[in-house]
Amino acid sequence: MVNKIAVIGAGLMGAGIAYVSAWNGFNVSIVDTKQEFVDKGMERIRTDVMTGIDKGKISMGDAEGLMSRLKPTVNLEDAVKDADLVIEAIFENMDVKKEIFAKIDAAAPSHAILATNTSSLSIDELATATKRPDKFIGMHYFSPVPAMKLLELVIGEKTSDETIAAVETVGKTQGKTTVRAKNSPGFIVNRILNPALLEAIRMYERGEATKEEIDTAMVSIGKAPAGPFSLGDFVGLDIAFNAMSTLYREIGDCFKPPDTLKNLVDAGHIGMKSKKGFYSYGADETEPEPPKGADPQWIVERINIPAIREAMILVDDNIANEEDINMAMKLGASWPMGPFEMLKHFGVDKVRDFIKKLQEEFGDCYSMPKYLG
Ligand SMILES: NC(=O)c1ccc[n+]([C@@H]2O[C@H](COP(=O)([O-])OP(=O)(O)OC[C@H]3O[C@@H](n4cnc5c(N)ncnc54)[C@H](O)[C@@H]3O)[C@@H](O)[C@H]2O)c1
Missing domain, CATH: 1.10.1040.50 (N-(1-d-carboxylethyl)-l-norvaline Dehydrogenase; domain 2)
Structure with a gap:
């Protein structure tokens, strides 16, 4: 069961994923390479929260609860050490992503599922950077994450049924409609x-x-x-x-x-x-x-x-x-x-x-x- 999510990368997508996760009750750590990038991501989240308040969708109490579930950091190991699910949303580059997945794999608990928000890279190749390809999957969100309902789950050759079921539940809890695609160019x-x-x-x-x-x-x-x-x-x-x-x-x-x-x-x-x-x-x-x-x-x-x-x-x-x-x-x-x-x-x-x-x-x-x- 997923309670704690670590989001890697506090850019456009990472901030959106952290927001929908914290809003729907998950404890979330969000990590980037520099404090200024983390701050920028948190600023994006605050803007989304303010929009929710302005539209009457979020009460002040809910907003406080949401923000209290978010933990911004620049320390990757700290962010993932007690995570049940890690969602990576850094630059779209195979080598950079593989490098970070090797680090995440070493620091995350053995039960944790590792997911990538890549739009185009092979899930199977990314999974080779880890020792847990059965717990590796693509979670392809669409931008802007708070507004777009779709979540494509991209299933690798070795992704287990338990992993698929667990992220499907997370996606639904985040308010998304999930669809399944086998790893292939462009997904669906x-x-x-x-x-x-x-x-x-x-x-x-x-x-x-x-x-x-x-x-x-x-x-x-x-x-x-x-x-x-x-x-x-x-x-x-x-x-x-x-x-x-x-x-x-x-x-x-x-x-x-x-x-x-x-x-x-x-x-x-x-x-x-x-x-x-x-x-x-x-x-x-x-x-x-x-x-x-x-x-x-x-x-x-x-x-x-x-x-x-x-x-x-x-x-x-x-x-x-x-x-x-x-x-x-x-x-x-x-x-x-x-x-x-x-x-x-x-x-x-x-x-x-x-x-x-x-x-x-x-x-x-x-x-x-x-x-x-
Ligand atoms: N933008 C979209 O519409 C969209 C849609 C679906 C999927 N995606 C995918 O999501 C991913 C992120 O895209 P984005 O638009 O959010 O990019 P972005 O440039 O807005 O954000 C990327 C963030 O990752 C951070 N980062 C880079 N290396 C890092 C590291 N080693 N550790 C921690 N943080 C690191 C950067 O500092 C930056 O803040 C990409 O793989 C992209 O293909 C993007």
Whole structure:
């Protein structure tokens, strides 16, 4: 049973994880390399608490209780020595993470579960840094942690059933909906979101539709919260490029980042945070291209069907089940429907024909998933 959680890294994600843990009754230590980083993390948590108080969701008494359960420190050994669960949220770098997991493994009690919030690194490789791969798992939270309901549990080859069950309980106690994915590139949400962005950029590069036409169709007909180009600019094209590059490296050429994306990132045009990405923001707003007259319904199908196909491959490869994939895309990417609900909506025969035509025109990156027989 998990009572005490140690969160490693007091950045954006670590502070969020510490907050939802302390708010839901866990005793939490939060550690970073320098006092100023720990202070910054605690400041983030205080801001979240104040927001809760302002909205009437947290009483002053609850806020005091929450803060009293948090123990900030710069001493890693001290933070993990009596932890039942350690959740790591430091920089996204394999060597740095392995180094810290070796230290955590040496200092944490033998019963403690070790979890990582990595967005893209292999759980199995990270687990090799420890002597307890059965107690090693991915807990992939989404940002902002207090608001996002989804928690992807990423299961390594040696992760035990007890470990999965224990972190599932922790996630639920933290107010999250958990889904299970076997360790694989991009897990569920990033794996399925990437084909959607790739297809949008490829359509644009081929001159089939403008960015504005694609974004408008995806919002008005596809009922997406934002079109792929606006969403990319919002999330950050550097982040989108890194996520796609991971899939390119691990799965192959079908995920090669298109030149349009690479060139923007190379030029430092990484979206809203740099005032320029697919679109310009602020003073030098560019004129939209003249429309190409693409059918909005076709745009939606042309983008969503390759993403549905990717979801089917996850099922074919036994990485996740339909129910969890639907839930993950609705909660983690705010899709109005899960991919398998979309499959029903479009109709299985139509999706099969669509994929067949894509394969004839563009090759095996659009091969027919076993799921469709
Ligand atoms: N930002 C997101 O949207 C998001 C979403 C899901 C997962 N993630 C993953 O979460 C992890 C953290 O991301 P972030 O956005 O919070 O990064 P961040 O840069 O905001 O925070 C990282 C923190 O880790 C600290 N740190 C680095 N080395 C450390 C060490 N040895 N010991 C203790 N602390 C150390 C840093 O000082 C920093 O405060 C990454 O693996 C990232 O891929 C990020």
